[in-house]
Amino acid sequence: MSETTAAAPRVEVRAITKSFELGHGQSRPVINKVDFSAQQGEFLAIIGPSGCGKSTLFNIMAGLEKPRDGEILVDGRPVTGEREHFAYMPQKDLLFPWRTILQNTALGLEVRGGSKKTARASAASLFPAFGLSGFENSHPFELSGGMRQRAALLRTVVQARDVLLLDEPFGALDSLTRTDMQAWLQDVWSHNSWTAVLITHDIREAIYLADRVVVLSPRPASVRLNLPIDLPRPRQLSMMASARFAHYELQLLETLHRPGNPVPDGIG
Amino acid sequence: MIVLALLATWQGAVAAGGVKPTVLPSPQRIVEQGWLARGIIWANTVPTLQETFLGFAVSLTLAWVLAVAIDFSPWLRRALMPLLVASQTIPIIAIAPLMIIWFGFGLMPKIMVIALVTFFPVTVGLIDGFNLTDRDAGNLLRSMGANRWKQFVYVRLPSALPSFFTALRIGIAYAVTGAIFAEYIGAREGLGIYMATMKNSFRTDLVLAAVAVTAFLSVGLFLLTYAAERLIIPWHSKERRNRHV
Ligand SMILES: Nc1ncnc2c1ncn2[C@@H]1O[C@H](COP(=O)(O)OP(=O)(O)OP(=O)(O)O)[C@@H](O)[C@H]1O
Ligand SMILES: [Mg+2]
Numbered sequence: 001m002s003e004t005t006a007a008a009p010r011v012e013v014r015a016i017t018k019s020f021e022l023g024h025g026q027s028r029p030v031i032n033k034v035d036f037s038a039q040q041g042e043f044l045a046i047i048g049p050s051g052c053g054k055s056t057l058f059n060i061m062a063g064l065e066k067p068r069d070g071e072i073l074v075d076g077r078p079v080t081g082e083r084e085h086f087a088y089m090p091q092k093d094l095l096f097p098w099r100t101i102l103q104n105t106a107l108g109l110e111v112r113g114g115s116k117k118t119a120r121a122s123a124a125s126l127f128p129a130f131g132l133s134g135f136e137n138s139h140p141f142e143l144s145g146g147m148r149q150r151a152a153l154l155r156t157v158v159q160a161r162d163v164l165l166l167d168e169p170f171g172a173l174d175s176l177t178r179t180d181m182q183a184w185l186q187d188v189w190s191h192n193s194w195t196a197v198l199i200t201h202d203i204r205e206a207i208y209l210a211d212r213v214v215v216l217s218p219r220p221a222s223v224r225l226n227l228p229i230d231l232p233r234p235r236q237l238s239m240m241a242s243a244r245f246a247h248y249e250l251q252l253l254e255t256l257h258r259p260g261n262p263v264p265d266g267i268g
Numbered sequence: 269m270i271v272l273a274l275l276a277t278w279q280g281a282v283a284a285g286g287v288k289p290t291v292l293p294s295p296q297r298i299v300e301q302g303w304l305a306r307g308i309i310w311a312n313t314v315p316t317l318q319e320t321f322l323g324f325a326v327s328l329t330l331a332w333v334l335a336v337a338i339d340f341s342p343w344l345r346r347a348l349m350p351l352l353v354a355s356q357t358i359p360i361i362a363i364a365p366l367m368i369i370w371f372g373f374g375l376m377p378k379i380m381v382i383a384l385v386t387f388f389p390v391t392v393g394l395i396d397g398f399n400l401t402d403r404d405a406g407n408l409l410r411s412m413g414a415n416r417w418k419q420f421v422y423v424r425l426p427s428a429l430p431s432f433f434t435a436l437r438i439g440i441a442y443a444v445t446g447a448i449f450a451e452y453i454g455a456r457e458g459l460g461i462y463m464a465t466m467k468n469s470f471r472t473d474l475v476l477a478a479v480a481v482t483a484f485l486s487v488g489l490f491l492l493t494y495a496a497e498r499l500i501i502p503w504h505s506k507e508r509r510n511r512h513v
Contacts, residue, residue, distance in 0.1 A: 083413050
């Protein structure tokens with residue numbers, strides 16, 4: 001799982017730089033030469049302070065924003081600005097109240113074209129694994145927070161894109177549900193060969209779920225640490241009490257809170 | 269309840285004070301005389317209803333075309349918004365008689381007055397509704413590969429429907445008033461011209477009977493919009509109810 005693997009990584013972010021124009025000649029640097037990559041089947045976690053540019057980075061990977069500089073590569077091929085490689089799960093669940101859960105989860109396939117029927121059939125086939133059986137015809141507001149997140153994740157993975165981008169999928173959940181969801185995600189993960197990048201604020205979540213954790217600095221974001229997590233899979237909740245886990249946790253915490261060199265805004 | 273209490277007070281006051289029925293008839297007299305004149309009142313209600321529906325249909329079509337066009341083109345928004353607002357500063361009182369002169373006593377001036385007073389709230393309601401769409405929802409659709417049209421169909425349109433129905437309710441209330449007003453200025457038939465004629469022959473009771481019918485029409489149409497809303501966006505009321513639990 002290191003950069004020396006002969007094959008091109010599944011996804012590579014290469015020297016991405018981004019700033020937002022604020023008008024009046026001012027600009028706000030948000031991302032500064034960020035590099036990282038993930039191999040096929042690898043689970044990457046990104047942690048960074050709030051507002052450092054994580055969601056912006058995802059928007060660039062998903063082709064929704066243009067970087068000022070740098071490229072995104074999939075299987076060694078530059079794909080900057082292309083939209084068909086990444087399946088994006090945004091910070092909010094964004095399940096639409098006018099669609100049933102099944103219709104919501106099939107949305108990505110429907111939008112891409114092709115028949116509604118096959119789209120819904122593919123989505124429906126994943127309902128048992130996502131613990132959503134029986135809720136196909138429910139509406140989002142009838143579901144608990146955890147179920148809504150699972151539905152949003154289902155909507156993401158069913159698109160069968162090359163890489164999953166998960167932006168704080170459990171950020172809005174209470175800690176009990178959150179732990180359940182982490183355990184559940186790590187379980188479905190182990191039964192699939194998804195390549196995923198997960199944004200989180202939660203250091204323990206990052207260590208528990210990921211093969212590698214990338215730590216970003218405060219805005220403008222740059223990579224402070226790219227830490228492989230060498231814990232056996234399947235991960236158990238009990239590992240959170242292990243010495244190695246604590247060691248990773250401390251290392252990440254220290255890196256995250258190290259006083260940095262945030263470049264001030266144009267507006268100060 | 270409140271309505272009943274008010275009517276009772278009214279009835280009592282008229283009976284006790286001996287007010288002339290040409291000035292202020294009692295509710296009882298309005299109902300009696302209105303009932304006797306039911307044939308002619310009904311004959312005048314039908315054209316008013318027809319005008320309301322036709323005018324409002326024209327207005328809705330116009331509102332949808334404009335709002336969708338504006339939603340797709342920032343350039344059109346800048347070009348049309350000032351015109352829309354300007355259309356609302358036209359004093360209908362002054363322009364309605366001119367329309368009679370230009371277009372005669374037929375359907376045309378009524379439809380135009382109704383459209384003029386109703387298309388603005390509906391158009392603005394729709395435009396705002398489209399803009400109420402969650403920005404991130406647009407991004408999600410784009411990440412799925414949706415073009416502007418698909419974003420509109422899958423997200424912007426459904427997001428706008430609750431605002432549309434609110435605007436529809438405001439519009440329909442104005443539509444009835446607009447129809448009556450246009451007829452009052454000049455028409456061959458309809459509740460508006462009926463009121464004008466009865467007023468001129470001092471039949472205050474029949475004027476008020478026609479007013480009562482108008483009020484019933486408005487309330488009826490108002491309720492109809494709720495029924496349509498239930499039918500077309502059943503998820504909306506369910507979601508709202510759920511959020512308050
Ligand atoms: N369109 C924009 N124009 C100007 N500034 C923007 C724009 N979008 C984001 N920003 C700024 O860029 C910075 C990074 O935003 P971003 O949403 O990527 O942060 P984040 O790391 O995802 O934060 P959080 O952890 O709170 O989700 C923020 O300071 C934000 O104000
Ligand atoms: Mg974010």
